[in-house]
Amino acid sequence: MNTRTSWADLAANSAAESTKAGSSANNGSVGTTSGNAPTRPTYVPPHLRNRVPSSDPPAAAYSGPASSNDRSGYGGGSRWGVPRNDYRGGYGSGGGRGGWGNRGGWDRGREREVNPFGDDDETEQPPSEQENTGINFDAYEDIPVETSGDNVPPPVNTFAEIDLGDALNQNIRRCKYVKPTPVQRHAIPISLAGRDLMACAQTGSGKTAAFCFPIISGIMKMQDQGAQRPPRGARTVYPLALILSPTRELSMQIHEEARKFSYQTGVKVVVAYGGAPIHQQVLFMLQPFAVASLRELERGVDILVATPGRLVDLLERARVSLQMIKYLALDEADRMLDMGFEPQIRKIVEQMDMPRPGLRQTMLFSATFPKEIQRLASDFLSTYIFLAVGRVGSSTDLIVQRVEFVYEPDKRSHLMDLLHAQRANGVQGKQALTLVFVETKKGADSLEHWLCINGFPATSIHGDRSQQEREQALRSFKTGNTPILVATDVAARGLDIPHVAHVVNFDLPNDIDDYVHRIGRTGRAGNSGLATAFFNEGNASMARPLSELMLEANQEVPDWLSRFASRASFGGGKNRRSGGGRFGGRDFRRDSSFNRSNSDYYGGGGSGGGYGSSAGYGSSGGYGGGYGPGVTSAWD
Numbered sequence: 209m210n211t212r213t214s215w216a217d218l219a220a221n222s223a224a225e226s227t228k229a230g231s232s233a234n235n236g237s238v239g240t241t242s243g244n245a246p247t248r249p250t251y252v253p254p255h256l257r258n259r260v261p262s263s264d265p266p267a268a269a270y271s272g273p274a275s276s277n278d279r280s281g282y283g284g285g286s287r288w289g290v291p292r293n294d295y296r297g298g299y300g301s302g303g304g305r306g307g308w309g310n311r312g313g314w315d316r317g318r319e320r321e322v323n324p325f326g327d328d329d330e331t332e333q334p335p336s337e338q339e340n341t342g343i344n345f346d347a348y349e350d351i352p353v354e355t356s357g358d359n360v361p362p363p364v365n366t367f368a369e370i371d372l373g374d375a376l377n378q379n380i381r382r383c384k385y386v387k388p389t390p391v392q393r394h395a396i397p398i399s400l401a402g403r404d405l406m407a408c409a410q411t412g413s414g415k416t417a418a419f420c421f422p423i424i425s426g427i428m429k430m431q432d433q434g435a436q437r438p439p440r441g442a443r444t445v446y447p448l449a450l451i452l453s454p455t456r457e458l459s460m461q462i463h464e465e466a467r468k469f470s471y472q473t474g475v476k477v478v479v480a481y482g483g484a485p486i487h488q489q490v491l492f493m494l495q496p497f498a499v500a501s502l503r504e505l506e507r508g509v510d511i512l513v514a515t516p517g518r519l520v521d522l523l524e525r526a527r528v529s530l531q532m533i534k535y536l537a538l539d540e541a542d543r544m545l546d547m548g549f550e551p552q553i554r555k556i557v558e559q560m561d562m563p564r565p566g567l568r569q570t571m572l573f574s575a576t577f578p579k580e581i582q583r584l585a586s587d588f589l590s591t592y593i594f595l596a597v598g599r600v601g602s603s604t605d606l607i608v609q610r611v612e613f614v615y616e617p618d619k620r621s622h623l624m625d626l627l628h629a630q631r632a633n634g635v636q637g638k639q640a641l642t643l644v645f646v647e648t649k650k651g652a653d654s655l656e657h658w659l660c661i662n663g664f665p666a667t668s669i670h671g672d673r674s675q676q677e678r679e680q681a682l683r684s685f686k687t688g689n690t691p692i693l694v695a696t697d698v699a700a701r702g703l704d705i706p707h708v709a710h711v712v713n714f715d716l717p718n719d720i721d722d723y724v725h726r727i728g729r730t731g732r733a734g735n736s737g738l739a740t741a742f743f744n745e746g747n748a749s750m751a752r753p754l755s756e757l758m759l760e761a762n763q764e765v766p767d768w769l770s771r772f773a774s775r776a777s778f779g780g781g782k783n784r785r786s787g788g789g790r791f792g793g794r795d796f797r798r799d800s801s802f803n804r805s806n807s808d809y810y811g812g813g814g815s816g817g818g819y820g821s822s823a824g825y826g827s828s829g830g831y832g833g834g835y836g837p838g839v840t841s842a843w844d
């Protein structure tokens with residue numbers, strides 16, 4: 209149960225944490241202090257922002273700390289010309305242009321590995337259980353867990369109980385992970401036992417490590433057993449594991465995490481993701497950077513982290529072969545299998561040279577898993593275990609949720625009121641990190657502009673921004689240089705940004721699962737957070753799923769929303785609650801209406817078919833669309 213405080217207090221508390229944690233990064237930064245508008249010498253309006261000067265050189269395969277004028281005419285992610293202080297030393301670039309890169313991992317010439325922890329002096333201090341590990345374990349003590357499938361391996365309580373290998377265990381300690389989170393307690397033994405897995409667990413509950421640890425540990429074991437690897441330097445590379453995610457930023461984040469977990473294990477992790485808009489990309493593929501990065505990749509990859517579009521491109525150009533894949537992980541698996549991505553995923557998994565289910569191990573993870581998507585996903589799995597941790601498809605009750613009725617034309621001034629109050633309650637006048645979701649890219653640009661001219665340093669992330677702008681915006685937000693990030697759904701899933709105090713759904717999404725992922729950018733790893741949604745008649749179809757979700761998460765549902773919910777006709781395609789709207793998400797194999805043919809879904813493996821069937825998926829725009837006419841998908 210939440211200890212309720214006002215939203216401003218919550219935001220202020222979180223800002224206090226932010227201040228502590230981010231003080232070095234923020235040191236002297238412009239735009240986060242006091243209520244006055246910052247000095248903005250070089251503001252560039254949104255319509256000029258994507259004009260990348262043609263003289264802008266291709267990014268190098270490695271870049272150290274950059275100077276402040278290397279970005280398209282404006283300095284910080286804020287576009288205010290704020291001096292940049294948000295580069296992490298030693299961070300391999302991969303360029304801002306997408307493409308490839310082992311981002312700072314291996315010095316491939318000499319096979320010397322850059323320490324991703326920056327603790328080269330090796331004075332390792334094992335953290336005590338009291339020490340702040342980023343996870344508030346008490347919040348997870350009584351979390352409900354449900355598993356189904358044959359012979360489910362028992363969960364563990366500690367990392368020590370699992371044979372992950374010394375090097376990986378040391379990295380877990382370096383990450384200050386004292387004990388496994390609930391999803392890790394269950395998922396890691398299942399995966400180590402070689403079983404396929406479909407796992408649902410709440411946002412921010414540690415799913416990345418849950419799929420990375422077994423993969424890294426498995427590859428280490430293969431190395432110990434002297435497994436044959438293809439020769440390095442070949443034009444085609446043969447990764448042993450593939451991790452797919454829907455956005456570039458999420459792929460980069462998974463890569464960074466995986467690189468930490470695999471430090472000094474001998475396991476090599478490389479990321480490949482989409483980059484600039486297609487016309488620039490074609491041009492860019494001819495640039496030396498692309499060639500250099502491909503060469504880098506040719507020096508070896510064990511785990512390839514990728515977005516689907518870029519991977520298809522690489523497969524078609526025969527730069528990557530999936531023949532040797534032993535592990536396939538789909539993060540945000542329900543998104544990866546919805547209308548937008550499903551054909552690409554089928555191509556990668558079924559139509560290229562990847563080993564069949566049963567010959568590889570497949571792990572699907574998400575916080576939401578609608579039954580229709582579970583059914584689709586079963587095509588990719590063999591005799592799998594379904595794991596549900598927490599109220600799946602639900603939000604965590606660590607997030608205080610507010611819904612406010614705001615007419616469309618009043619949204620901006622209402623947002624302004626929230627931000628002013630938040631600033632007044634903030635720590636030392638600092639703005640708490642606030643993530644504002646809007647529906648369209650244009651809407652993001654225009655709100656960002658409006659916030660900036662009204663004294664709130666903001667930046668934005670959406671699909672029309674270049675990759676380097678997107679990365680820069682994220683950095684600028686993380687460091688607090690621009691403590692407001694206006695985003696489309698491209699930032700809704702997976703991004704782990706510490707100290708986000710407040711998520712504002714300026715425009716509510718059309719899909720309740722998207723709402724769950726969006727608000728999950730706060731209240732992560734056991735910390736509290738606040739989510740405010742602006743609701744009006746245009747969101748009537750969300751009234752019912754939203755009020756149900758809030759009730760489930762012990763939130764106060766305003767009377768007016770309940771009235772909307774009782775009026776709203778329900779049963780529309782998009783707002784089915786994940787897993788059937790009850791605790792645990794539900795294994796679709798247990799639902800007789802999904803088992804019409806009486807085939808043995810517990811047997812998994814290829815019997816699932818049924819895409820486009822009368823189960824409802826694929827009809828009326830299908831699940832997970834949510835983009836109105838003229839709105840292009842925010843996804844990569």
Ligand SMILES: Nc1ncnc2c1ncn2[C@@H]1O[C@H](COP(=O)(O)OP(=O)(O)OP(=O)(O)O)[C@@H](O)[C@H]1O
Binds near residue numbers: 341342701729732
């Ligand atoms: N065992 C652990 N101990 C302490 N911190 C952990 C542990 N496992 C993960 N974390 C931290 O918890 C945070 C959230 O983890 P992660 O990003 O994997 O969540 P997630 O479940 O994938 O969220 P989402 O559904 O939003 O993608 C990260 O900062 C991660 O480093």
